[in-house]
Amino acid sequence: MDASSTNFATGSSSRSFSFKVVLLGEGCVGKTSVVLRYVEDRFNDKHVTTLQASFLQKRINIAGRRIQLAIWDTAGQERFHALGPIYYRDANGAILVYDITDKDSFEKVKTWVKELKKMLGNDICLSIAGNKTDLESQRTVSTEEAENYAALVGAKHYHTSAKLNHNIEELFLDLSERMVSISEGQQRKPTTRRNVVVVENSDTSASVPESNKTGCCG
Amino acid sequence: MSYNTSSTGRISRLISEQADLMCKNKCGHYGNKVQEGYCSVCYKIYKQQQQQQNSVRYGPRDEAFGPDGEASPGGVFGRAGFATLPKSARLSLDSLSPLTGNFSKFEEKKKQQTDRKTKSFRSVFRKSPTPSSPQPGKKSPEKGSKEAHHRHGSDGGSSPQMSPRKVANTDKDQIRDEINTFLAQITNKRIVSDVVSKVKQCEEVILELLRQGSGSIDEASDIVQDFYKNFQAKTEIVKCYQEISTEDKELLMNLIEKYLTISLYKELFSPMSTATEDETKDLELQTRIRQLNWMTCKHLEVALNERDRSVRDLVYASINVIIGMDSVKPPQEKLACVTQCSHHIIEALGKSKQGPTAADDFLPTLIYIVIKANPTRLQSNINYITRFCNAAQLMRGEAGYFFTNLCCAVSFIQNMKGESLGMPEEEFQDYMSGRSVPMESWENYFLESIHAMEEMSNVVSELELRQQEFLKNVEKFKKNMKDKEDRVTEQVDKILKRTPLTFKPRKVPTNIDEEDPALNETSLPSPLKPEVVSIVGASAGNESSVTLQATTEVEREAPSKAAQVVPTSSQLVNLTGNDSEEYKEGGEAEVFESISPSPQSTSETDLQQERMGAVLKPKEKVFRQKNQASLIDEGSHRQENFAAVVATSKSAQERSEHREASVVPSETKEKIESVDNNDAMESSDLEA
Numbered sequence: 049m050d051a052s053s054t055n056f057a058t059g060s061s062s063r064s065f066s067f068k069v070v071l072l073g074e075g076c077v078g079k080t081s082v083v084l085r086y087v088e089d090r091f092n093d094k095h096v097t098t099l100q101a102s103f104l105q106k107r108i109n110i111a112g113r114r115i116q117l118a119i120w121d122t123a124g125q126e127r128f129h130a131l132g133p134i135y136y137r138d139a140n141g142a143i144l145v146y147d148i149t150d151k152d153s154f155e156k157v158k159t160w161v162k163e164l165k166k167m168l169g170n171d172i173c174l175s176i177a178g179n180k181t182d183l184e185s186q187r188t189v190s191t192e193e194a195e196n197y198a199a200l201v202g203a204k205h206y207h208t209s210a211k212l213n214h215n216i217e218e219l220f221l222d223l224s225e226r227m228v229s230i231s232e233g234q235q236r237k238p239t240t241r242r243n244v245v246v247v248e249n250s251d252t253s254a255s256v257p258e259s260n261k262t263g264c265c266g
Numbered sequence: 267m268s269y270n271t272s273s274t275g276r277i278s279r280l281i282s283e284q285a286d287l288m289c290k291n292k293c294g295h296y297g298n299k300v301q302e303g304y305c306s307v308c309y310k311i312y313k314q315q316q317q318q319q320n321s322v323r324y325g326p327r328d329e330a331f332g333p334d335g336e337a338s339p340g341g342v343f344g345r346a347g348f349a350t351l352p353k354s355a356r357l358s359l360d361s362l363s364p365l366t367g368n369f370s371k372f373e374e375k376k377k378q379q380t381d382r383k384t385k386s387f388r389s390v391f392r393k394s395p396t397p398s399s400p401q402p403g404k405k406s407p408e409k410g411s412k413e414a415h416h417r418h419g420s421d422g423g424s425s426p427q428m429s430p431r432k433v434a435n436t437d438k439d440q441i442r443d444e445i446n447t448f449l450a451q452i453t454n455k456r457i458v459s460d461v462v463s464k465v466k467q468c469e470e471v472i473l474e475l476l477r478q479g480s481g482s483i484d485e486a487s488d489i490v491q492d493f494y495k496n497f498q499a500k501t502e503i504v505k506c507y508q509e510i511s512t513e514d515k516e517l518l519m520n521l522i523e524k525y526l527t528i529s530l531y532k533e534l535f536s537p538m539s540t541a542t543e544d545e546t547k548d549l550e551l552q553t554r555i556r557q558l559n560w561m562t563c564k565h566l567e568v569a570l571n572e573r574d575r576s577v578r579d580l581v582y583a584s585i586n587v588i589i590g591m592d593s594v595k596p597p598q599e600k601l602a603c604v605t606q607c608s609h610h611i612i613e614a615l616g617k618s619k620q621g622p623t624a625a626d627d628f629l630p631t632l633i634y635i636v637i638k639a640n641p642t643r644l645q646s647n648i649n650y651i652t653r654f655c656n657a658a659q660l661m662r663g664e665a666g667y668f669f670t671n672l673c674c675a676v677s678f679i680q681n682m683k684g685e686s687l688g689m690p691e692e693e694f695q696d697y698m699s700g701r702s703v704p705m706e707s708w709e710n711y712f713l714e715s716i717h718a719m720e721e722m723s724n725v726v727s728e729l730e731l732r733q734q735e736f737l738k739n740v741e742k743f744k745k746n747m748k749d750k751e752d753r754v755t756e757q758v759d760k761i762l763k764r765t766p767l768t769f770k771p772r773k774v775p776t777n778i779d780e781e782d783p784a785l786n787e788t789s790l791p792s793p794l795k796p797e798v799v800s801i802v803g804a805s806a807g808n809e810s811s812v813t814l815q816a817t818t819e820v821e822r823e824a825p826s827k828a829a830q831v832v833p834t835s836s837q838l839v840n841l842t843g844n845d846s847e848e849y850k851e852g853g854e855a856e857v858f859e860s861i862s863p864s865p866q867s868t869s870e871t872d873l874q875q876e877r878m879g880a881v882l883k884p885k886e887k888v889f890r891q892k893n894q895a896s897l898i899d900e901g902s903h904r905q906e907n908f909a910a911v912v913a914t915s916k917s918a919q920e921r922s923e924h925r926e927a928s929v930v931p932s933e934t935k936e937k938i939e940s941v942d943n944n945d946a947m948e949s950s951d952l953e954a
Contacts, residue, residue, distance in 0.1 A: 100612040101622040102623060123630070128678065135674065
């Protein structure tokens with residue numbers, strides 16, 4: 049995908065990537081919460097700075113590589129299912145979210161994976177997130193089943209909880225690393241990269257006073 | 267009236283028969299030429315009939331004139347319609363009753379509306395790419411100026427001229443100026459010439475391709491996209507471009523894109539020659555959306571709270587923006603319209619519900635907005651953006667996301683089935699064909715009026731609340747006023763009750779010190795004794811002189827004592843001899859009598875200021891009198907001592923009486939006088 053490596057200055061050691069990540073998942077699995085937790089570190093918060101969670105951007109830095117993630121939320125309703133291909137055209141990565149308390153949402157993930165594989169082949173990095181681990185007692189999708197399936201389709205499986213901020217950062221970080229390695233692999237062999245440093249995102253300045261505010265309100 | 271008609275009739279008697287003077291209606295009255303030979307009564311009736319006829323006759327004809335474009339304003343037309351009438355009638359009709367005036371105004375309005383409609387229709391057709399007759403007269407100077415202005419593209423003769431060419435040219439001129447000013451900032455002329463030549467080359471290639479008719483629009487798109495890509499790569503790799511900042515490079519790319527798309531707009535936008543047939547697709551989509559106009563928020567589960575005015579305003583704003591997308595030319599600007607529309611939607615959704623807007627809410631709302639807006643040539647616009655917007659930019663950032671959503675919305679609209687709305691297919695087809703109308707859409711039809719009604723009822727209820735509050739306040743105020751009134755009357759009563767009883771007697775003591783003969787005679791004889799004393803003093807001049815003489819003698823013996831006695835008070839000096847004892851008793855009694863009512867009055871003084879002044883005087887006087895009394899008291903004491911001293915020294919006095927008496931009295935008299943003066947001054951001060 050050439051979209052991943054559009055902006056880079058030749059000769060300089062630091063390369064910049066811009067990745068498109070689509071977020072797929074049924075209506076109430078908590079897609080929005082996952083993204084907002086990652087980008088703004090908030091959950092069901094009245095102090096969320098953005099009016100919208102449908103398109104969010106985050107800048108991160110992995111081993112000196114500047115990465116701009118553009119996270120595309122998609123409408124999860126069944127009636128819009130057919131529109132999927134328009135959304136994930138040119139996507140570098142996809143995060144498929146399901147609700148561990150909702151078996152149907154996991155079945156839905158399977159259909160999306162099939163579609164994505166059909167459309168984009170192995171160029172796309174897949175991550176499957178079993179969300180709402182804070183509701184472990186109500187789990188209906190077994191961990192084993194989910195993880196086996198993820199391994200089968202070559203996706204990474206994460207148990208996340210947007211509410212408890214569990215595994216969210218890891219989910220995106222791992223996906224970013226894989227996307228970098230894929231896009232670098234298209235040009236040359238990936239170099240060793242382990243040091244992971246998350247650099248301030250563009251919204252930091254706006255969110256700092258907000259967090260102060262929450263502290264005040266208690 | 268008959269007088270009037272006869273008097274005017276007399277003027278025309280010379281030229282007309284007697285019969286002509288009578289009313290045309292043969293009512294027996296005289297007619298008037300100004301009133302078309304009718305009498306005033308019949309003329310009125312005639313006029314009314316005329317008006318009715320006019321409104322029937324000229325109403326529809328006027329409308330029929332409207333779309334012709336050469337229609338005169340209603341008023342003028344109205345007058346022309348009366349041309350068949352006698353001139354006199356027309357004159358009077360022109361200055362007719364307000365009814366005609368209103369009517370013509372109404373007609374005028376109607377015509378303006380129809381005119382506007384036809385204009386907008388025309389403008390739609392004008393924009394469509396159907397070639398109209400070329401205008402060679404206009405073409406050549408423009409071409410010349412273009413070449414002189416800039417060496418870019420000499421497309422002039424190749425394509426058929428359009429009627430709104432002028433607009434296109436101003437757009438072109440604008441972007442040309444923009445790109446020129448930008449290039450003027452670049453010092454390296456190699457860049458400038460490179461940019462100009464490359465852009466020109468690309469422009470010509472595309473024109474050549476399209477002129478042949480063989481090349482499809484997709485090929486042109488490929489060329490343009492390749493050009494963008496290559497040029498972008500060039501700016502990053504070629505050495506001379508390194509001296510431009512990244513922002514400037516971006517700006518340059520934008521300008522190039524803008525220039526290319528504006529100058530080739532009519533060739534690239536919704537092209538005729540290709541198999542894509544954008545225009546037919548546009549029409550299909552438009553019809554489809556028109557068929558879907560029965561849809562409401564509920565069908566798509568759109569979370570818009572349309573009852574909220576601000577939300578509705580945002581919805582209208584987003585509709586306006588998405589419609590306006592067709593009127594801008596560069597793909598970037600079209601994209602900006604999509605983005606702005608999306609932002610309005612997101613804002614409206616943010617106001618309708620809690621939390622940030624996710625795609626689950628956004629996409630259905632966008633679909634709803636697109637259906638409500640039914641933007642012109644939507645498919646063409648989408649295709650145009652996909653083909654000619656810099657792909658690297660299109661897929662990057664927010665604009666790309668919202669554009670993708672728009673594509674999704676269009677795709678959804680095109681492929682919508684009953685299933686996707688959660689209704690049986692037959693029902694959906696019924697709605698689509700217009701055989702039946704869903705219940706909710708009635709609300710849709712009356713949406714505006716319902717909203718207006720709701721708003722009105724809101725206002726009314728608000729007003730009602732305010733009125734209630736107001737009434738409550740009025741009641742409160744009334745009560746307050748009544749309370750206050752009661753209190754005031756009570757107070758006044760109290761004061762009135764008190765004052766007539768106490769006012770007058772109180773005045774009496776204040777007058778004590780004034781030398782009112784009536785009062786002196788009746789109630790207060792005793793305090794006036796000092797006057798008597800002064801007489802005594804005068805009569806007993808010798809005696810006092812004797813005492814004072816004694817004082818002087820005492821002074822010699824005990825100067826401190828004498829010094830105390832003499833300056834203290836005039837009374838002391840006056841109160842000499844045997845009378846002093848009497849005075850002391852009587853005077854003291856009198857003084858206390860006069861004091862006794864005063865404390866009462868002082869306790870009541872705070873009631874009224876006017877009385878304050880009046881009362882203050884006695885108060886102070888009382889003080890003074892008290893002082894005096896104490897002084898007298900003391901004085902009498904001293905007097906006793908003094909008397910004793912005098913008695914002891916009497917023998918000595920008697921011896922030296924004859925020798926010193928001639929000298930001393932004059933001095934003592936002076937002293938007494940001066941002390942008296944002082945006293946008088948003091949009392950006058952107090953009264954003042």
